[in-house]
Amino acid sequence: MIDIHSHILPGLDDGSKSWDITLEMCRLALADGITHIVATPHANDEFTYRRESVREKVAELDSRLSGELEFSIGCDFHLSYDNVEDALRNPQRYTIAGKQYLLVELSDYAIPPQIKDTFFRLLSAGLVPIITHPERNRILHRAPGPVLDWVQAGCLVQITASAVTGFWGEQAKAVALWLIKNGAAHVLATDAHDAVHRPPILSAARDLVTSQFGADLARALVLDHPSAIVQGKPLPATCGALERQVQ
Numbered sequence: 367m368i369d370i371h372s373h374i375l376p377g378l379d380d381g382s383k384s385w386d387i388t389l390e391m392c393r394l395a396l397a398d399g400i401t402h403i404v405a406t407p408h409a410n411d412e413f414t415y416r417r418e419s420v421r422e423k424v425a426e427l428d429s430r431l432s433g434e435l436e437f438s439i440g441c442d443f444h445l446s447y448d449n450v451e452d453a454l455r456n457p458q459r460y461t462i463a464g465k466q467y468l469l470v471e472l473s474d475y476a477i478p479p480q481i482k483d484t485f486f487r488l489l490s491a492g493l494v495p496i497i498t499h500p501e502r503n504r505i506l507h508r509a510p511g512p513v514l515d516w517v518q519a520g521c522l523v524q525i526t527a528s529a530v531t532g533f534w535g536e537q538a539k540a541v542a543l544w545l546i547k548n549g550a551a552h553v554l555a556t557d558a559h560d561a562v563h564r565p566p567i568l569s570a571a572r573d574l575v576t577s578q579f580g581a582d583l584a585r586a587l588v589l590d591h592p593s594a595i596v597q598g599k600p601l602p603a604t605c606g607a608l609e610r611q612v613q
């Protein structure tokens with residue numbers, strides 16, 4: 367499995383607090399069947415994102431692990447005005463593995479009506495926004511419909527693995543399953559922050575998706591789609607297949 371959203375690097379944001387925790391997270395990920403992690407520190411008002419620092423930390427982590435896990439670089443990109451303008455000027459500063467896919471995080475407090483224009487600007491520039499964990503957004507809990515609209519426009523959606531298994535509450539779980547059922551979930555990722563409370567575990571959610579929606583979709587969400595994303599390739603047409611299947 368490939369995890370495209372992880373705060374595994376120490377000392378860059380509110381994720382791992384030390385190399386010990388980072389190495390423990392790596393051990394857990396490996397034991398869970400994860401073979402490739404995209405390190406995605408926050409890029410927001412609280413945490414300044416410097417690609418070079420991320421690159422150096424990944425190189426050090428790589429050297430401590432002797433090749434057991436593969437790593438790519440990305441970021442957890444907050445959709446602020448300054449961030450968007452900079453990403454349009456310097457896309458490879460933020461995208462996953464320097465390709466076209468960009469994790470984008472919505473605000474918990476407000477989703478401006480012009481957000482679709484922002485998505486269009488990114489898409490027009492050749493970037494593909496991957497909306498992170500809409501199932502955990504309280505505004506979308508009340509009305510998740512816009513997510514389908516954004517997917518229709520060309521965005522992808524990343525669901526948190528632990529939301530599927532109930533860690534974020536019943537509402538988040540219900541929205542996560544609703545998005546999967548409607549063909550509007552493309553990737554499961556851990557959004558891991560530590561080794562205890564928010565660990566890098568994908569298998570439990572994969573198994574639940576397997577039991578409710580089948581092994582093909584589960585595999586797409588944890589392997590086929592993330593694999594295409596880190597390679598900068600278009601996604602295989604699995605979600606359309608699901609839509610036909612559940613109707």
Ligand SMILES: [Fe+2]
Nearest residue numbers: 371373442557
């Ligand atoms: Fe995150």
